[in-house]
Amino acid sequence: MPEKATGNPLQAGNQETSCEHCGAFVLKNSNKCPRCGKFPALIHKCPACGSIAPAKDANCWKCGRMFEPGSDYL
Numbered sequence: 001m002p003e004k005a006t007g008n009p010l011q012a013g014n015q016e017t018s019c020e021h022c023g024a025f026v027l028k029n030s031n032k033c034p035r036c037g038k039f040p041a042l043i044h045k046c047p048a049c050g051s052i053a054p055a056k057d058a059n060c061w062k063c064g065r066m067f068e069p070g071s072d073y074l
């Protein structure tokens with residue numbers, strides 16, 4: 001069986017988020033914003049609907065689910 005390249009591995013996990021301070025795109029596994037250097041900020045990712053919310057929010061702005069303190073962070 002000849003091997004075929006299936007898909008682009010770079011698309012598998014697009015681990016990008018945005019800086020809370022300047023809005024620049026930052027890779028999830030980086031520890032600094034390349035633009036302002038203030039990253040990371042803690043950001044919630046709602047397990048229910050997948051929305052991104054600031055860590056200071058207690059509930060999802062979209063579906064209202066309460067975030068678990070200390071978890072649900074990106």
Ligand SMILES: [Zn+2]
Nearest residue numbers: 019022033036
């Ligand atoms: Zn920034």
Ligand SMILES: [Zn+2]
Nearest residue numbers: 046049060063
């Ligand atoms: Zn939600």
